[in-house]
Each structure stands twice: as C-alpha cells, then as structure tokens.
Amino acid sequence: MRGDLPEGMEEIWRSGNYVGTDRRPFARVTVHRPTMQLYTYGMTTTFRRVAPSLDGVAVFNPFPQGIDPTRGDPVTNTYADFLFGALHPPKELPNVAEVSWTRTMDADAAQCTVRCWNTSPLPLGEKPRGRELDRPGWFTAKRGTWQFSGRWRHEPNEWVDMLMPDNVLRVYEGYGYDPESTPEQDPHLTLTGVWLIDDVRLSALGQLVIVCRDAARLLLDHQNFPPVVPEDFYPTSFRAWDEKVTVQSQRQVVRTTTATERLKVTPLGSGNDRWPESAYVGARVYGHSHLHAFDGNPATYWLSVGNATPAYRSSYEYVDFNVHGATFSEIRFTTVGGGYTAYVSMADAQGNWRPGPIMGYHRDGRGRYDEGVPYVARKALGGSEGEHVIRFTTAVKGVHRVRLWLNGLRNFGLPGAKYRAGIREISVRGPVTRTVTETVVDQRQVDLTPGPAGSNPGYVQDFTDIIRLFLAWAGLFWPQGGRWLETDGSELLLSPAVADVEHLGAEVNGRVWGDLMETGTAPLAEISVSAFDKKSLREGIRYLEETIGFAFWVDETGAAQWRLPNIWQRGNWIGGLAELPGRTSAVIELDENQVLMGLDATITSRNVREGIFVGNIPGNFAALVGGYNPNVTGLRRVGGVTDKHFASAEEARVMADLVAVRQMLRYRTDQLRIPAFPGIQIDDQVRIFERVTSEGFYHYVKGISSTNNLATGEWTYDLQTHWLGDDPEGAWIVDRTSLSEVTRAYVDALVERRPEWRVEQ
C-alpha cells in the first residue's frame, strides 16, 4: 500500500468523478539516457584462504576474534548503479496517448507499453516543408543524423538519443494534472513505474509504441558471469557461516638440542719440539709437522723423532693441543700403523696437570720430556690403523692443554733411530647445546567469524544476503549522494541514510535500492555453482523464492522488494518512499457500490487435496494434515512431498501445514476491474464486496494491470487476486486453529519480521 500518494487522490478515486482538469486521469512520461556507474571496493575477508593442502582439501584461516582489517585476504567487489548515475536531465515525452502496464508476482519483470504520436507541431511562423503537415517522425531515434537524412532535410533535434532501447522511462500517473509543473513536481501525479525500454516500434503512419520492462530487467539481462559477477566471487556458490572448517594456524616453537659435535682445538706442538737439532716447534720431521694431525687430511700425518728401540722407558712420543676449556667427552684419532698404546694427560689454564696415574716415561739419559706427568686415560690401540676413540664417561670440563702420548712405537724404516710414532688426524668431540626456532602448523575445526557477504565470497548469514549481492551487481546499487535528475534540471536527492556495511562490506558507501526482509535462515547445505552459473541473476533469485517461499518484485520506484508474502497477518505494508514505512492494519475496500466495475470469481478444486503428507526420504517420520475443502464428497486426493532435509516430525508438520494453507488460498481467485488507484500495490490485501458472486472476503493482490487511455480518459486497474480464507472476521488471516502449535509459533516468528526500509524511521 502506497504511503506517498498525492493528497486527495483516494478521495477523487472513491468519488467516481474523474472529470475536469483537476480530476481527469492523466499520465506524463519522462525519458532519459542512463549511465551505469561502477563502484569498486577493495576489502578484506574475515578469513584467510590459504593454499589447498596436499590432500586437496581447502583450508581456511579465520579470525575468531572478529574482523581484523590488517589480516585476511584482499577481495575486490564491484557494485553497479544504473538508476542514479544519469548525466543529463530527462525530457518529458509529449503526445502520450496511452500508458498500460502489468505488474504481477508470477512474472520475472513487470511490463509497460506507452503509445504516443510520433510528430511535433510546427512552430507557428515556420514554413512547412512541401506538403508536410507539422514534423512527422520528430521523435524517431537518430533522426537527422544519417547520411541520407538530407533527403528530407531532417536535422538532429533534442530527441536524437532519447527513444532508444535501454534508456529509462519514468511514468507519472494520477487524477488531474498541472500543466505548469514538471511531471516530477505535478501535485496530482505519482510515480507508477521506472521502466527500461526494450523495444521502440515506429510506424510510417506516425504511431510510436514503446515497450519496456521494469528494473528487474537488469537481473534478467545480466548473467551470473564476469564481469557482472566480480572475479573474486565467481563462480558463485553460497554457504552459511555456521559450518566447521579445517583451520591451519602457525606458531613458533623454541627447542634446545644437545648433540655431540666436533670441537675447535688449537695445535700446540709435539715432543719433537724438544729436539731442536732434528725438529723445532712447527718444524718437520721428514717433512711431517704436528699440524698435519689437525689439517683434516688423512693423507698427511705427524711423525715423531726416532728412538733406538721401543723398549726404552724413554720411548714415548706425544702431541699437545688446546681445547680452550671446552667440555668434551671423547678424543678421536687415527695413527700411522698400529700396535701403539695411547695415554691422555690434561692440564688446566695454569698448566697444572689433572691428577691420575703417573706416566711410565723416564728420560734415562736419552729422553728430554717431562717426567712424572699424570695421565687420565689409557688405551691399547691394537694392530689396526683405523680410528681410535677414547671416551670419558663424565664429560671433561675446564681443560686447556691435552697431551696425547703414544707408546709402543713402530719401526718406520727411516734412517737413524727407527722407532717412531705417527698420527694422521686428531679430533675432540663434546656435547654442544643449540637453540632452534621451528614453525609448527596446527590444524583444528573451528567456527568461522561471520562477516559481510560482500567481502567474503561464498559465505552468507542469511538468504537475503544473496539477493543483496545479485541486486548490487546487476545495477541496483544505491550510492550515498544518489540523485535523480528532473526534467527542469533540478536534482531530487535520494541518498541512503546509512551505508550497508553490515552486508555489502566494510568499505561500501551505499546500499541496495530496495526494501529487503531478512529470512532468518541461511542455506542448510551449500548452494552449489550449478544453481546460478551462467544463468540470469533473476533466475537465481527465482531459485531462492522457491526455496524460501519469499516473494521478489520491483516496485513503482524501480526498487527491489523481497519479503514474506503478505498472507499471514491482516493488514498491509506501507513501503517505498513513504515517510513512515511500516505496517498498517488498514485494508482498502473495493465495494460494488463505489468502485467495482466488474468481477469474475473462480472457485476450483484443482488444487484441493484431502490429505497432505510430508516426510523425510528414509521414512523415519512424516506428518499428515487435512487439506481445505468445504465440499466434502468422499474424494481421497492425497499429495505430499519428501525431502532429506527434514530433521523432525515437527518440521514435517510445519511444511504440511504451509502446503495446506497455500492450497486453500488457491481455492478462490478473482479477477476484477476498478478505476485505477496507485495506492494499491501487489502483495497488498484488499477486501471486496460484490453480491452476485457472494464476494466479501479478504483477498491478496498478486497482479495489477493498468490501462490509462488519455484519449478516452478511462484509467482502470485489472486486479488478479486470491482469497485469504473463508473467515474474514477471524483474528487471523488464515484459520489459526487448523495449524499445529509448532506451525503457529513458526508463522508468528515470521510475521514479526519487517523489511529494512529505504527510508529510515
């Protein structure tokens, strides 16, 4: 029910007196060339989409604490505005002979036809061209712009680009008119449609017929495919946020490890150094230096000075090295040849030998080494030349100088004293503690943090989010600062009071041009790509209409309407651009004494079922309710439905009750004609009184066809309606007592909802 009608319109309508300049039916039409405006927003998801794991399962990294603009994936969304971006003012189309339109719940888009005359009066004083009367074809698109236009001396006029497909008509209708006002400001008229031109039919006899559809055409013409659907959202599928998802999160773990590793040692010298005549510190014996025992090359080796016999008590040779106080647990070395006995002596930083048994070394007048040195380890090496290891059961600490003695010297066959010691490599190993930082990936199942559907591809909190996205993608995005240009060049500011950041995204500065109601539910299972892909956006909405039982249409202002059909509670929605949108208990009466020009009622049992059952597919539970039939004859028609998604007998009962109600609504339908009244809209309830058909019921308006013939002055509405039950005096619009308690609670919850109006209260 419109709440923004011109003052006095209903009074004129009810009076039946449509005569005179102030009361006669009138229609004025404007046309303008729209320009689609695109608004692209860079936003951030509330979760982070990470690369699929190796097993191919997509995982997400949500932010359970809410939207963190510094994290999440960047996402780009583009919304389109077709209705508020015109660059030039509209022009009023003269010569309108008839305007007719049909708006119905059953059609994907409303349709309008405007008939007018394609000629313009020749201004007085101008010379006619030949025998041509006035200026025929004046409104033909591109008139005077073609190469051959000179044939008729046609020149371009201000209508060159106006009456062309895809341009926009606005139709204003009402009772009476003010020739001094623009159509937009005419106090007698109200906007009855915003139409996109489909066809312009021109006849040689000067008739011009313009066929249009309403803004739902934007949803029909635009496919669910890029570029209408932004790439980040394509292909479109939708799921609720309430599912659990596999989450990966990363954390840093610090670990301390201890391993036995080779330690740094510094060679100090060897016993050779005491024999300067044959060696000196760092000097070589037959080319061999003590440094060869530490160079990492097993091909080189240290060679000691010679001894006449290995049996002497002075026949010990050694190599010294510094371990710098490191903690070590083993000494590894390889010898040249075998058969040695090894001893290890250790001294601290001050040179004090660590206590232990005393080495058996004696100079006996032949040696030059220190006597009385204690040793801490001894090992007979056997005959092989392989690696030898001396391990300490307790790690050695605080040692600097280490002396590795060899006894049991072998004959190297060299000139002079033949018995010597040879060592290829010496290494010291000890425990080394290291700190390692590792990245650990955890996986767990968590809830996602819901965010706007406009910045979280594929996720919705309500079915209505899908409707919002489709509308905003198609061209019904309503930007802040939006305005309509009027024919006199002025601007009608139509700016949303609040941007819909909750649904369209945090960065968005606008909302959808429409009044949308939340459904209160979201997809139980993912709506897959196949439901939408490469189909028209309108087809996607139709899919949701059938799924949810909501209704979609475009109203007189070109705005989308999405809500529960108005069949559950007596009264009407006052919506659109009314100053105070909301609910009213008022219902317009169509009385045979006042406005009813004709009525055809049909009562039919084609939809009657004596029984209606609903169950789940396995048959675990089902509900059976009786259908409406006031004429009990014993027929046993049964209809039903099974669906895997029913989770309980209560749910099945609700569905069965709802089916029974729908069936009852179709039992009686009317088609009636009345003088036109723009206060009546589809989805309204009206009450009709007509004696011959015993009509006195409340009816639901599901279709309106308007015909406004400006020549005859006859302006009528043909209404398609169905009744709302056989108890017009009842408190409820349907027989509440026939419903289960669960169904009553369900419906009560639904009727408490209200659309999110364009006009803020």
Next chain:
Amino acid sequence: MIVLRWRFEDPSGTVPEYTFPRNPRSMSTPFPARQVQAVSTTAPGGQILLWEGGVQPPDWTFGGTIVNAAHYAAMLQWAYDVPGRIFVWDHFGRRITCVPKGLDVPKEAPERVGHYWRHEYTFRALVVAVSSPTVGDDGPQEGS
C-alpha cells in the same frame, strides 16, 4: 454597421493574407467537445463513474456564398494549397488556428446572368486553437 470581414492568414507569411469579399453565412462551433464517458459500478444503483479524456480537435465548418471567380479561386487555394496551419480571423475578431481539410461547392441552382460563379460553399477544417474575441457588444469600431 461596421462588419469585421473574415480573412485567411498564413502564419509563415508565404501566402498573402486574403480578406473575404463576403462573410460566411454560417459556421459550426470551433470549440472541442469534452470527452466524457459514464460507466456504472456493478451494484444496482451503484455509483456512476465519469471519465474525461483529452480534448480532441473538432471538425469545423463554415459556409456561405461564393460571389465571383476570384472568391472561388481563393477559397480553393486556402483549402488545398496552403500547407500546415492557417489562421482564420472571424467576425468576432477571433483567431482560429486550424488545418484546412477541404472545400465543398455543390451545384444546387441554375446559372444566373451576372452571377455565374454564385454558389454555396462549405469550408472544412480541424481546429487547433481559438483565441479570445476582440469585438465587444457594440461591434467592431472604426479602424478595427
């Protein structure tokens, strides 16, 4: 009594103005009829619905006597050869903007000596607009 002569005028100035040698004897109303329709509602004794449509340009006729050949030729020219809209100034001083549709000159009486071209005529036109009269109750004044 001073009589205001009828005359034709071409708004574009292409054809020179023509003043009738004798005013028409009769004319129909140049004003359009209102388009009013009535429909009753379905109830016996229900309300009558009255609709008014847009004004349709009325078919207009005026007629009189053609006095001579020149008069006949002029009437013929203004009926068929002047394209577009013309002004007809009548005896009230009203400017009647119209589109000529034709001229009927039936032969109804035997020729008379000296009045060979005398015939009754009817001029048909579609009226687009009528201005207010300029003549008061005392008729046209000298020089008007």
